[in-house]
Amino acid sequence: QPLKEVIFFPSEVACVEHIFTPGKANSCFCPLRHGVDTSFSRLLRHLMSASSSLDLCIFAFSNMDLSRAVVALHSRGLTIRVLTDKDYVAVSGSQIGVLRKAGICVHCVSCTMYMHHKFAVVDGRLLITGSLNWTLTAVQKNNENVIVTEEPDLLRPFIKEFQRLWEENDPA
Amino acid sequence: QPLKEVIFFPSEVACVEHIFTPGKANSCFCPLRHGVDTSFSRLLRHLMSASSSLDLCIFAFSNMDLSRAVVALHSRGLTIRVLTDKDYVAVSGSQIGVLRKAGICVHCVSCTMYMHHKFAVVDGRLLITGSLNWTLTAVQKNNENVIVTEEPDLLRPFIKEFQRLWEENDPA
Numbered sequence: 414q415p416l417k418e419v420i421f422f423p424s425e426v427a428c429v430e431h432i433f434t435p436g437k438a439n440s441c442f443c444p445l446r447h448g449v450d451t452s453f454s455r456l457l458r459h460l461m462s463a464s465s466s467l468d469l470c471i472f473a474f475s476n477m478d479l480s481r482a483v484v485a486l487h488s489r490g491l492t493i494r495v496l497t498d499k500d501y502v503a504v505s506g507s508q509i510g511v512l513r514k515a516g517i518c519v520h521c522v523s524c525t526m527y528m529h530h531k532f533a534v535v536d537g538r539l540l541i542t543g544s545l546n547w548t549l550t551a552v553q554k555n556n557e558n559v560i561v562t563e564e565p566d567l568l569r570p571f572i573k574e575f576q577r578l579w580e581e582n583d584p585a
Numbered sequence: 586q587p588l589k590e591v592i593f594f595p596s597e598v599a600c601v602e603h604i605f606t607p608g609k610a611n612s613c614f615c616p617l618r619h620g621v622d623t624s625f626s627r628l629l630r631h632l633m634s635a636s637s638s639l640d641l642c643i644f645a646f647s648n649m650d651l652s653r654a655v656v657a658l659h660s661r662g663l664t665i666r667v668l669t670d671k672d673y674v675a676v677s678g679s680q681i682g683v684l685r686k687a688g689i690c691v692h693c694v695s696c697t698m699y700m701h702h703k704f705a706v707v708d709g710r711l712l713i714t715g716s717l718n719w720t721l722t723a724v725q726k727n728n729e730n731v732i733v734t735e736e737p738d739l740l741r742p743f744i745k746e747f748q749r750l751w752e753e754n755d756p757a
């Protein structure tokens with residue numbers, strides 16, 4: 414049975430340091446709760462399970478933990494492609510500049526009113542999609558949903574749509 | 586195999602009159618294109634397939650065709666429950682007042698920052714969920730996705746989440 418998981422938000426707030434530095438799981442002394450499994454830590458873990466590629470298609474991206482995750486995957490040598498909305502890039506707190514500075518390839522969609530998708534494809538194998546923008550408010554305050562699935566019938570159309578948007582919005 | 590369909594937006598613009606009045610399929614003389622299958626007509630058809638109930642959990646609802654669909658289902662005697670964001674109700678063009686005037690039961694979520702979901706459960710059988718708000722801009726201008734599925738593993742959590750939010754936000 415391919416994975417089919419639904420994660421609801423808002424998420425409890427807890428430390429996610431152990432997801433970035435598994436070796437030091439018990440040595441974080443930040444004021445957040447530790448050793449708690451939350452909606453956000455589940456999302457982050459799925460993302461960090463990537464071993465070869467990440468295609469990300471996201472309207473609003475200001476969450477620094479998620480940005481840290483994407484940069485960490487990039488520095489592990491994964492192929493990262495980020496598609497985002499042209500109008501959101503310059504918004505205060507946007508992490509798109511951080512990604513670009515890290516050397517990650519970003520295409521901006523400018524042919525429509527809004528590129529309103531919020532999905533990621535991990536290793537061409539796992540689809541993460543839903544209502545959740547990658548912001549702190551969305552994660553900690555809003556009622557949101559995220560579907561995480563390996564179901565080929567759902568995965569395939571999203572891979573195709575990503576490729577179509579990626580090629581259509583090539584800055585070159 | 587349970588239904589698993591992905592619909593992408595923006596949708597082509599075409600007449601949807603035949604979905605509301607199937608008997609008069611060939612008698613509409615509006616200026617829009619006729620006899621065309623679009624993303625929007627597929628969404629509308631899934632919605633109008635409801636025969637007993639519709640649970641709708643939607644952040645922004647201003648699309649008049651979708652409002653017409655919900656009111657039509659209500660007047661057929663279906664049980665309709667609408668959950669929406671308290672801040673969006675008063676927005677210009679919001680269809681929530683139209684639904685309420687038609688006698689449809691609406692609960693507003695006020696305990697979080699935003700009720701940002703965009704999903705519907707048809708007859709407790711079919712899940713419609715994605716990035717798409719029920720606005721004209723989202724349908725006709727934005728890059729959006731909608732998953733339509735009967736997959737029990739995906740359906741069940743959304744039914745449960747709807748019930749939880751519905752009960753938590755009872756105005757009574």
Ligand SMILES: [Zn+2]
Binds near residue numbers: 442
């Ligand atoms: Zn910590």
Ligand SMILES: [Zn+2]
Binds near residue numbers: 615
């Ligand atoms: Zn017409």
